[in-house]
Amino acid sequence: MNKFLRNLFKRKSHVKLGLYGPPNGGKSTLANKICEDWLGESMSSVSHIAHETREIVIKEQISIKNKKGKELSFSLVDTPGIATRIDYEDFIKRGMKNTMAKKRAKEATKGVIDSIKWLDTMEAVVVVLDSTQDPYSQVNITIMGNLVARDIPVLIAANKVDLKRSNMDRIKAAFPQYNVVGISAKYGKNVDEFYEELFKVVK
């Protein structure tokens, strides 16, 4: 019923588009690429240390155009990476001081909770996966399962295809029922195809 009412009253031309996935998949890098391409400014800070994004970041009113001139308008929601474990000692190993590591871990746990809570408000989601990593993680499967259960359209962005260890086939095999587009958000590789796929998913 909620879904029906949401569909009835939502403006089809303006949706809330979420970037979801495990930490360090490149969600914020992709968010920045989208914003730089269409707004001329970046959105989130990025880091090689996991859990750099620990709060939901929203960019309103992004309009993109495809090759046919069709326009798609959305609010972009960059979410903290979803994880089942957060160990402050992992941050210490990456060179952080004890106090900062504990603070980051605490904020990261809150970020995961917020990401999950915000799932219900999304109208379409791009799941950003690191294509060099094993896609069969339970976090990925749980995210996908919850999106399906909520009937939210999904596009999988297999990121970091510029790296040698990237394996698109493994991601396609893990999630055969979804559209998967390989990109390098960092270097802008294949992002045009990503935008075209976005039009197919967000109708």
Next chain:
Amino acid sequence: MVTFQFIPYGEVEYLSSAKRINRLLNIVKENKIVLMEGRLKKQEEADLIEITMEEINSKFRGIELSVIYPDNKHDGMKKVKTHVMNALLGDRRGMTIIGPANVVRKIEQNPDKIELFTRDSKKRRR
């Protein structure tokens, strides 16, 4: 030494989602690895992650979670039958493995195989 605790589906079947998750998490927080018959609902898996995050502290660093689930490639009546059975009896197929992050370093999952790496051992195969 690593302790595994088996939870038959019948043991959590009639619990509410919140109680079911708490039951599993309480065992994990005793540094035991849970082997549960069947699987949680999709929403319960998300709730499990959420509650785990709420409980993280200096001693409890989270969980490693994995689910082995048979491929659901049945057609027609068999698929309908499976859905009806799941709705009536709960989803008893497959197995859920939940381990404390300070004991289980990583669980690698392929569709029909799980490899569990503990903090101080090399490799265990299931």
